Amino acid sequence: MKEQDAAQQRPSPAADAQPDPAASAPSDRLSAEVQALTRLNEASSRLWHLSDLKEGLQEILRAAIALLGSDKGNVQLLGNDGLLRLAAEHGFDPKFMDRFRVIAPEHGSAAGRALRSRRRIIIEDVEADEPYGQLREIARQAGYRAVQSTPILTRDGRPLGMISTHFREPHRPSEQALRLFDLYVQQAADFIERCQAELDLRQSEERLKALSDVAPGTILWITDPDTECTFITRGWREYTGQPTEAAMGSGWLEPVHPDDRDRTKRALDDATARREAFFLDYRLRRVDGAYRWVLAAGRPRYDDAGEFLGFVGSVIDAHERKLAENALRESEALLAGQKEAFQAAMDGRPLKACLNVLVRTAVAHFGDARAAFYMLPNDGRRRLHRVTSASEVGSVTGPGEVDARGADSPDESSDPPAFELALHKGEPVITPDIEEDARWEPWRDLARAHDYRACWSFPVQTSGGPVLGTFALFFREPRTPMIEDLNVIASLAHAAAIVISRYKEAAERARAEHALKAANRRKDEFLAVLGHELRNPLAPLATATDLLERAEENPELVGTVRPMMRRQIEHLTRLVDDLLDVSRITRGHAELRRAPLDLREAVESAVEQSRPLIAARQHKLRVDLGEQALPADGDFQRLTQVFCNLLGNAAKYSEPGGEISVRAQRDEDEAVVRIADRGFGIPPERLQDLFEMFSQVPEHRSLVGGGGLGIGLALCRQLVEMHGGSIDADSEGLGRGSVFIVRLPLVPRAEDEVGAGAAKQTSPPPRRRVLVVDDNADAAATLRMALELQGHEARAAFNGADALAALETFDAEVVLLDLGMPHMDGFEVARRIRAMPGGRDVLLVALTGWGQAE
Structure with missing residues (x-):
């Protein structure tokens, strides 16, 4: 058996209502x-x-x-x-x-x-x-x-x-x-x-006919035709403390609550004029000074001749019944307010309008309250901003902006106490009297300026979700909430959290859709640029091939064409390598070959590799690497690649004869490398997504005739972040140059351990017997010839079956094996080679055009 232990002590709308789990959206x-x-x-x-x-x-x-x-x-x-x-x-x-x-x-x-x-x-x-x-x-x-x-x-x-x-x-x-x-x-x-209670009243009226002058628990009274009291039982004195003689005439009105006195007198006068029975509730001061609701009932009395003599009636305590009726009305108003706010959200009305519905509900419930919702902005600042307030429905609110720095350090926090716990710990803060609360000492002048003495603040939070802000009520007089008051506020705050969460989710969806569209747009632009960039070297290569076929006997022409072909092939290789690098890093397959190094040497290596381009464009280059070593643990080649990319951009996007500066220095436990130029510059609005994949600066395309593939800076950022660093760009705008700043973590290490990890000189490789296997006949043949020029004995096979047949007569030491062949792929060929006699001694080297781990 499962029993619900929730005690039935007046469950209220504040019981953290949660959305139906069956609803998925x-x-x-x-x-x-x-x-x-x-x-x-x-x-x-x-x-x-x-x-x-x-x-x-x-x-x-x-x-x-x-x-x-x-x-x-x-x-x-x-x-x-x-x-x-x-x-x-x-x-x-x-x-x-x-x-x-x-x-x-x-x-x-x-x-x-x-x-x-x-x-x-x-x-x-x-x-x-x-x-x-x-x-x-x-x-x-x-x-x-x-x-x-x-x-x-x-x-x-x-x-x-x-x-x-x-x-x-x-x-x-x-x-x-x-x-x-x-x-x-x-x-x-x-x-x-x-x-x-009504049944009790009816029974009391029946007993009135038979009761004597004294009726315990019920006050009996009689008036004359002029509404003057002429008789009242001693229960009046016991209840109000007013002597019965003082209640005669209109004296009975004295213990009636001042706010109800005129209304009560008019109701009795009207009933007298109409000669009709009446029921009337009003607040009556009890002997202990407390005002309680009572129900007065009266009916006209006549003599045997039918002449009106006045009224006879009773007064009974109806305080609990009245409170119950009021609570029911308030509960209905609260539910109606929440329903209106939810409906407004479903209708697409602004968030402020939806929250204003809940503010109006709170003000109507508490009467003299001033209310406001405060939310944290989306920019990450810890300041609460009022998003809606009771001032829009005829009342004054609290402060318009409230500092919301971290409340975990009380000595430094300037949070008003009413918001501190509500915001940072998800707990309500109740201040019945600001003048008596020591926590409000720094904020009392603010409270006085806004004319409030009490403040109740509740977190705006869905069940189990983050705190989205606070809902605050302010009162001009000291005030302590009842349990019912706390339930009402909690219910409104929770309703607000549901509405706010819906708007936040809608905003997140809109941002995601916008980002997706932007990414698709950049992808389309990238594909268009990629096609252009690939065609550029292919055209001169095709021309060069034609020239070589026609000028075999012209050594001078061959000597001119061959370097050009090598340059174009190197350009194509760099494009493909960049694309593969991006693919590997994006899929998380890239690995860094970390080793102790001096970052100055990586920068110096990049400078040397970039000098031909810088010299070709006649730029002035200033390099300051400092005297102090910058020991780090990183991949020398990858870091050189980053700095080469930045130097290449500086040279490419500057007018010939420009100035480029490179500076490396220590900043506490970081190395800072700045590469600056006085070139074309970057519009401020482009800086935000400069390092996004496929991002380009359209203004550069018209200046240099091409803006690149839009992957170089994205690759730089990914490589730097893999090293635990960061990269930023800054520019004052077009024509004002730009600066790129790379920050990388340093490690404490002895100077003799720091090195660039330069490759050691090795002796020429020994002569090998090599079998090249590739379904691309041209690729296999050219690779075979290249191996033969290096002194190796090489053969070529163009499919898996031919490769296995060749191995029957050719005792290959190394097999260069294409993986993506039709019919029998490289994996199957490798398995069969391993199964052949002596096959486990053959070195198998995979060839593939697909991206790989590294």
Whole structure:
């Protein structure tokens, strides 16, 4: 058996309502909440307009069955003898209900156990519930397998009865359904209590006819035709402390609350003029000085001749009933406000307008309150900004901007106490009197300037989610909240969190869509530029090939064409290498070959590699690497690649004869390398996405006739970040030059351990027998010739079968094997070679045009 332990002490709308877990999208969750609140609001409205207890109990039962989705149910009222008696039922055979018309707390049913514990009891399956054993057969006959019983409790916890609902199959209502049901049970309790109070009043009126001059608990009075009091029982004096003689005439109005006095006198005068019975509630000062709501009832009296003599009536204490009615109205207003805010969000109204609905609801509920929602901006700054306030509905709010620095260091924090815990720890902060709260000492002048003495602040937060801001209420007078007040604020703050979360999710989706479109646009631009960049070297290569075919006997022409071909091939190789580098790094396949090095040597290597381009464009180059070593742990070749790329860009995007400077220095535990030029510069709006993949500066294309592939700087950033560093760019705009700053972490190390890891001189490789296997015949043939020129004995095969056949007669030491061949791929050829006699001694080297780990 699973029992719900939530005590039924007036469940309230503040019980952290959560979206229906069945709703997968934010709009579905919001729609489900709106529908649920609508059903609850409609049920509450129907109940509010009923006055007959029996009819009302049937309505309560219908609503309970609908809210929990059950099949049967009953309502029982608690008698003065402590026993539950059946008052309404649905779906049961009358013979079955005869067994449950009276239930004692000792009864083993769910209702008996709930009455005994004053907590909801849920039995998900009576067949599996041991204490239900003796009643199991009865449940089978009645046709239910699951049951829940919820006590109906007054606001002070007094039991009124029980609502039980039954299910044909094993079942447990969802937490969302139970929370809504608890709200309705609260209203049902208010209705039952109200009906019982009205019943008491009617019975009092009947007793009035037979009572003597003294009626305990009821004050009897008589007026003359001019509404002057001529008689009142001693209960008046006992209740108000005013002597009965002082209450004669209009003296009885003195203990009436000043705000109700004129209204009460006018109501009595109007009833006298119309000669009609009346009911009137007003606040009356009790003998202890507290004002309590009372209900006055009067009816006209006549003599035997029919002449009007005045009124005879009674006054009874109706404080609890009045509070219950007020609570019901406030609950309906609260639900209506939340529903309106959710509907506004679904209709696409601005966030500020949706939150203003909740602010108006709070102001209407608390009367003299000033309210505002504060949210953290999206720019990462820790300052709260007021996004909506009661000033827009006719009231003044608190401060417009509040410092929200970290509250974990109280000595340095300048947070107002009302927001500190609410924002940073997700806890409400209640300050009943700012003048008496030492935490508010630095902020009292601000509070006085805005004319508030009390402040209540609640975190705006969905269940388990981050704090999105705070909801603050300000009061001109000191004020301590009641439990009901805290529930109302928490409910409004939670509703605001749902609305804000929906807008944030929508904004995130919009940003993601924008980023996706931008990425697609950059990809399309990249493909167009890539085609252009690939065609540029292919055209001269095609021309050179044609010239070589025509000028075999012209050594001078061959000597001119060959360097040009090598340059174009190197350009193509760099393009392809950059593309493969990007692919490897993006997929996380790249590995750094780290070794101790001096970053100055990597920069110097990049400078030497870039000098031909810098000299060709007649730039002046200034290099300052300092005297102090910059020891690091990194990949020498990759870091050289980064600095080469930056130097190449500086040379390319500067007019001939420009100036380029390179400076490397230590900054605490980092090395800082600055590469600056006085070239074309970068528009400020382009700096933000300069290091994004495929990003280009369109203005450069018109200046140099091409802006590159847009992958070089993205590759630089990825390589630098792989080394634990960062790269940034700065420019004052077009024509103002640019500077690129690379920061890399340094490591403490002895000077003799720092080196560039330069390759050691090795002796020429020995002569080898090599088999080249590639389905690209041209590639295989040219590679075979290159190997032969290096002194190796080489053969070529153009498919897997030929390769295996060649190995029968050619004792190859090395096999250069293409992996992506048709029919029999390189992997299968390798397996068969290994299976051949002596095959395990052959060195297999994979050839592939696909990107690889490194």
